[in-house]
Amino acid sequence: MKLRCAILDDYQKVALEVTDWSVLQDRVELESIHEHIQTEEELVRRLASYDILVIMRERTPFRASLLARLPRLKLLVTTGLRNASIDLAAAASHGVTVCGTPGHSEPPVELTWALLLGLARHVADEHQALRAGGPWQTTVGTDLYGKRLGLLGLGKIGSRVARIGQAFGMEVMAWSQNLTEDKAAEQGVMLAGSKEELLEGSDFVSIHVVLSDRTRGLVGEAELQRMRSTAYLINTSRAAIVDQTALAKALMNGWIAGAGLDVFDIEPLPQDHPYRSLPRVLTTPHLGYVTRRNYETFYRGAVEDIQAFLEGAPIRMLN
Structure with missing residues (x-):
């Protein structure tokens, strides 16, 4: 069976267009979620069936309480190499690998x-x-x-x-x-x-x-x-x-x-x-990192992270 992967907070509906995800198609089923999910209850309801999540910077926090309620989650990819909204220790304790991506300053x-x-x-x-x-x-x-x-x-x-x-x-x-x-x-x-x-x-x-x-x-x-x-x-x-x-x-x-x-x-x-x-x-609505080149780099890095995880050798691990 394919692993299920959701890309969160894809506000502009471009995540699947700005890089080539096809290298994952035989092993991963992809879905892009465009609207922001506000509450933990709704996040659990929407995300409980996914093995992999790709998040855009700190748009959706992943605190200990949320991570504890996503037992199927195995890989969390954040764009960028720092994300203060993820409880890295809690992720590790629940067996969730957290990886980052390159970006541009x-x-x-x-x-x-x-x-x-x-x-x-x-x-x-x-x-x-x-x-x-x-x-x-x-x-x-x-x-x-x-x-x-x-x-x-x-x-x-x-x-x-x-x-x-x-x-x-x-x-x-x-x-x-x-x-x-x-x-x-x-x-x-x-x-x-x-x-x-x-x-x-x-x-x-x-x-x-x-x-x-x-x-x-x-x-x-x-x-x-x-x-x-x-x-x-x-x-x-x-x-x-x-x-x-x-x-x-x-x-x-x-x-x-x-x-x-x-x-x-x-x-x-x-x-x-x-x-x-x-x-x-x-x-402005937190546009500092929101450029075409950055999105291309972020999501290309996410594909690389998922590939490496599937091969048993995760890269750019944050926890």
Whole structure:
């Protein structure tokens, strides 16, 4: 009998098109699920009959309670090589192999700049006014040249964001718990003496640290109040790095000029979520990694992972 494999959260209905799955057809029966499944009860009902699951990043968490209720599951493939929404220890205890795939870090860099530029030049507001037949020009943009870009994190993504800022003629400063002066100097970036110094002195603050116990709530109410009232915050990393209640308060009260957000505490956002209506915010539905090239790489890697598992030699194991 063939093993059953479901591809979850294939929102754009492209998973079966962007790579060649035919090498699996003799041993695996494939199905793509397009809608997001919200509850654990529904996940168990829909997924109990599958041996293999392919998930897209962190769209559907696999906690211990869910894994315990999927006894048939043997292989869980996540796109990317890190997924904080999977309980890896629980997966191992239930005999579930977890594998990752390659991916590209350029797309989140590009979206960071789409949000930053959109905020600086009020692109969404002006577009909506023009389409609605409103006044011709209603805003005054913010220059990038000569302004300071503050980066919380200067890793693979942060360093690329820094280079683009420098190309715009911006002064770039960075800070993280482990960032050294030598590492910052390698990128031609100033090292902030503290998180507070970076927040107080930057015109744009962009977040590029990994979510961990140390970075959860890294930017809270006190930090947002330290930012300039003319400054913008961009988060394409993880929502929990910023205190979401404090950020909503900052946007409502005008503590900062605005925020560009691609990540949220609940995804997909409920219809009544404040970020669907808050002022001074430019939002995208977690598109940082959503590009054709990334999808091709993700799903090609998933096929490779499944092939290797079937041959008894799993690759890119995360647990």
